[in-house]
Amino acid sequence: MTAGPTELTADQLQCQTKRVVDELEDLYTRGIMIKTPRFPNGRLVRFICIGIVCDHPAAVKMGGFGDHGHANRPCTCFQVTQTELYCQESLCNGFPPRDARLHRSQAYEYTSFQNPTARDKFFKATGMRWSEFVRLPYFDAVLIDPMHNLLIGVIKNHWYATWIQGSSLRSNTSKVKRELGLIHEYLNSFEMPTFVGRPAKQVGEPAGGTVFLPVVIPLVWDAFLDPATKDYNASLKYFEKRMATWDRKHGTAYRSMLEARTQVSQMEDPGSIQVNDASQVIRQPSNKSKKVTEPPKPPERRMHPGEERIFLKLATATKIYMQYELTREDVQCAGVLMSEYLMGYQEMYGQSKMKPNHHYVVHLPDQIKDYGPVYGFWCLLGERLNKLLKSFKSNNWGGSQLELTDASSAIRGSGTVEALAYAREEALLDVSHGSYLVHGPTLKQSTRFIPPSTHRAIAVYYNRNASGANNRTPRVWLGLDLTAPGDAVYLSSAATFYQYVIRNGRRFTTTLGDHDATTRHSALVKANVSGML
DSSP states (O other): OOOOSSOOOHHHHHHHHHHHHHHHHHHHHTOEEEOOSSOTTOEEEOOOOOOEEEOHHHHHHHHTBOOTTOSSOOOSSBOOOGGGTTSHHHHTTOSOBOOHHHHHHHHHHHHTOOSHHHHHHHHHHHSBOOOGGGGSTTOOOEEEOHIIIIIIIIIHIIIIIIIITTTSSOOOOSSOOOHHHHHHHHHHHOOOOGGGOOOOSSTTSTTSOOOOOGGGHHHHHHHHHHHHHHHHHHHHHHHHHHHHHHHHHHHHHHHHHHHHHHHHHTSSSTTSOOSSOTTOOOOOOOTTSOOOOOOOOOOOOSSOTTHHHHHHHHHHHHHHHTOSSOOHHHHHHHHHHHHHHHHHHHHHHOGGGOOHHHHHGGGHHHHHHHHOSGGGTOSHHHHHHHHHHHTSOOTTOOTTHHHHHHHHHHHHTHHHHHHHTTOOSOOEEETTTTEEEEEOOEEEEEEEEOOHHHHHHHHHHIIIIISTTTTOSOOEEOTTOTTOOTTOEEOOSEEEEESEEEETTEEEEOTTSOOOTTOOOOOOOOOOBTTBO
16 A cells, blocks of 8 residues: 555656665566475576456556656556557557666656656657666566456446446336336346356446346337337427527527637637738637527437447456356457447447547457466455455544454454455365366354265266276265265265355255245256367
């Protein structure tokens, strides 16, 4: 955590990171000797910083980049200008990447200016300022966080800013059922796996959650698109009448004002007399001049035809990006779907509705290829821990009492902290799937008898798969099997039951636990389809 009371500027932040980079530089150039049983005299180990992952405002400060408002270099990855940020080539990941060597040389050139004005001028031209991390000879990885960019950025923008605030999805009235009401009906009737999480009860409200069950969106559009189109056509006719009335009363004066402003903007010295014709005096319009009535604004469509299809492209791309295992074909497919969504969204709503996150999300495929699935490098864990720390009651203690309060609060909430750090009970490697299984706490009556049918199925499965072709592992027998030999290994009829099991980060609950009546249970099912598990 950086010192307060206000947020540090980009140059001030480098003073905080200098000591960290000093240690990283030493760990890379000199390394440290670590003694192990295999190497009792020690083995030289070197360390590198593989990336910086944070939200975008912090990322540009840490890396010395220009923010999304910079005219020449608004992107940390592409050589793209502000005017090119939302062009088709940019939304399809078509621009060349930024040059790491040029980035490093411009960072050192920035330090050669001692005058703050000269530094600001240099930054305005190049979009580059000093970063301590350029001292690391190998470093070239300031990442775009998928959580802030994709989930909080792109998806929230479409769902809340475009649809909720744009009245595409409206709440029910006392007499009329509307779009959000239909979505809530589907959510209440849909049975979701427990690993999905608890569905929000107030989807569409500012604090009520975001997208659940995107497959219902086409059903909503099918039910409400025609009425929305009729409302739009009626508003368009009313607008045409208002526009005709405005043009008769104010059109001439408004066009004259626009023409005068255009001439003034083309003059080198606004407000001065034209030299070639002194009889024509053109001055910059004064604030005290007569106010000209602006033309009425045209209506906007509340629901666009075909919008549900481009939204499903966004949902599908997000589903692929959120997988725990991805192939290069998966990443490529998600990138194509995301580019099609971005171009469709821009065509539907115009470039004025595009946000910087719409451009940054096209870099996500390259990052996944370099770093693996998003769960390995996104900020969700850190943000949850940050939320947890903020929830501690500090009572404005001073004199080191704040640290004691945080420590005691962390101990009381150690279960949450451990969960955040994945410090649970031992993980079991499922060799057949190459995935990790983590069991939760045991049930109140943890040891129970296995139902006879399940008992027989476990024995058959074990003898068919676990023993293998070489028969090195002995088979198991059931207790009442009269054909069992004298040295038979019997399968116990009792087992330890757990409340849930976590596989690849997804929680599967048991029907034997003490659950709320409304909780949907889930199960692990292993299926063999065409010889593939």
